[in-house]
């Protein structure tokens with residue numbers, strides 16, 4: 311159920327409201343390559359400093375998820391967008407990421423991007439892989455052992471892509 315969900319772009323000074331979600335996600339060491347002890351300032355800078363843009367998904371004033379939208383590369387690669395998504399552990403399985411993905415595709419189109427690429431989808435993150443496939447992304451590459459998973463050790467990473 312994604313009803314009542316408000317998705318909107320945020321200013322950098324709002325990022326702290328999502329920090330508990332961000333911290334919980336990276337502490338797991340199972341989905342993102344960020345150092346599990348990354349601090350809030352570093353996370354805020356990466357997710358809110360231009361050209362990065364950050365969006366919240368909120369219900370009843372509570373932040374349930376956040377996403378990052380940015381060019382995947384500078385210069386001659388900046389027609390391809392890149393995104394990252396995080397949902398509060400308490401709010402999973404309710405379609406929050408699905409709604410944020412659709413929102414990000416629309417925002418990316420509106421900003422003039424012509425494709426979207428995910429560079430680092432951990433292959434053991436099967437729910438995420440299925441979710442992105444449902445939203446039109448294809449696995450276009452597999453990087454052997456590119457992620458040091460906290461419990462599984464070296465784990466393959468998928469590059470996923472779709473045109474907009």
Ligand SMILES: CC(C)(COP(=O)(O)OP(=O)(O)OC[C@H]1O[C@@H](n2cnc3c(N)ncnc32)[C@H](O)[C@@H]1OP(=O)(O)O)[C@@H](O)C(=O)NCCC(=O)NCCS
Nearest residue numbers: 335341395396397402403404405406407408431437438440
């Ligand atoms: C991946 C993630 C963003 C999905 O968010 P979500 O809001 O639960 O996703 P949705 O409800 O829109 O989509 C449901 C899918 O998520 C998975 N899911 C459902 N309930 C879940 C739960 N309680 N916990 C984890 N994943 C769940 C399922 O695989 C489901 O797909 P399925 O219907 O094929 O089984 C979220 O689990 C998350 O933040 N994980 C940690 C960070 C991460 O992996 N980000 C993506 C990096 S590529």
